[in-house]
Amino acid sequence: xxxxxxxxxxxxxxxxxxxxxxxxxxxxxxxxxxxxxxxxxxxxxxxxxxxxxxxxxxxxxxxxxxxxxxxxxxxxxxxxxxxxxxxxxxxxxxxxxxxxxxxxxxxxxxxxxxxxxxxxxxxxxxxxxxxxxxxxxxxxxxxxxxxxxxxxxxxxxxxxxxxxxxxxxxxxxxxxxxxxxxxxxxxxxxxxxxxxxxxxxxxxxxxxxx
Numbered sequence: 001x002x003x004x005x006x007x008x009x010x011x012x013x014x015x016x017x018x019x020x021x022x023x024x025x026x027x028x029x030x031x032x033x034x035x036x037x038x039x040x041x042x043x044x045x046x047x048x049x050x051x052x053x054x055x056x057x058x059x060x061x062x063x064x065x066x067x068x069x070x071x072x073x074x075x076x077x078x079x080x081x082x083x084x085x086x087x088x089x090x091x092x093x094x095x096x097x098x099x100x101x102x103x104x105x106x107x108x109x110x111x112x113x114x115x116x117x118x119x120x121x122x123x124x125x126x127x128x129x130x131x132x133x134x135x136x137x138x139x140x141x142x143x144x145x146x147x148x149x150x151x152x153x154x155x156x157x158x159x160x161x162x163x164x165x166x167x168x169x170x171x172x173x174x175x176x177x178x179x180x181x182x183x184x185x186x187x188x189x190x191x192x193x194x195x196x197x198x199x200x201x202x203x204x205x206x207x208x209x210x
Contacts, residue, residue, distance in 0.1 A: 001040060001042045001048075002040070004039045005037075011039060014060060014084075014113065016030070023136050023137075025133055026127055026130060028127065029130050033120070036119035036120075037113050038113070038114050038115070039111065040111070045105065047105050049100055049103060049104035051070065051102060051103050054099055055090040057116055058089055059113065060086075060087060060113040061112055063109075063111035065083045066104065067079070068080050068102045068103065069103055069182070070102045070103070076182060077182050079183075081183070083171065088112065090102050091141070108175070151163055157186050158194055160185070161191070161194050177191055
């Protein structure tokens with residue numbers, strides 16, 4: 001892993017796009033926050049945060065794919081994926097500064113931008129409008145968590161695969177399918193069968209759903 005404080009113009013544009021994607025972010029607050037960002041270049045299969053540690057950084061993904069996963073009874077389960085244009089890291093541990101219940105891992109070589117909890121909270125306290133931005137971000141995050149919980153509680157394995165494909169089709173070509181299998185809660189063999197069925201249906205021109 002290589003860490004640098006040399007933020008480039010494309011990095012700044014990436015940050016602006018991600019932050020403004022939630023709601024227009026206060027420009028003065030952004031400028032105050034900018035010197036505290038670091039660039040992190042990582043190889044694949046690197047754990048940036050380990051279960052039991054406290055997440056120190058909020059990440060913005062510039063390149064690559066990452067995931068949060070947990071271990072239970074010797075089995076890994078993927079909880080969420082991150083990819084370019086999104087925030088990353090174990091966000092609940094970051095905001096609450098408590099021990100993480102998950103691991104944050106790179107699945108591909110990655111370029112990440114990160115800011116420490118201390119520096120981000122300093123900007124939040126200095127610019128109260130950032131608190132409103134953060135509240136909107138967390139509202140969107142909660143909506144996504146509830147939608148994901150509905151998928152896990154109600155959907156069949158086929159429905160969950162279909163939902164993942166509609167939401168993030170590109171990820172199927174970027175990471176090993178065993179991670180996608182754990183994300184929808186099936187073993188790799190079952191995932192391959194479901195994926196084969198999806199390909200068969202699409203090849204026969206029956207429709208987008210299966």
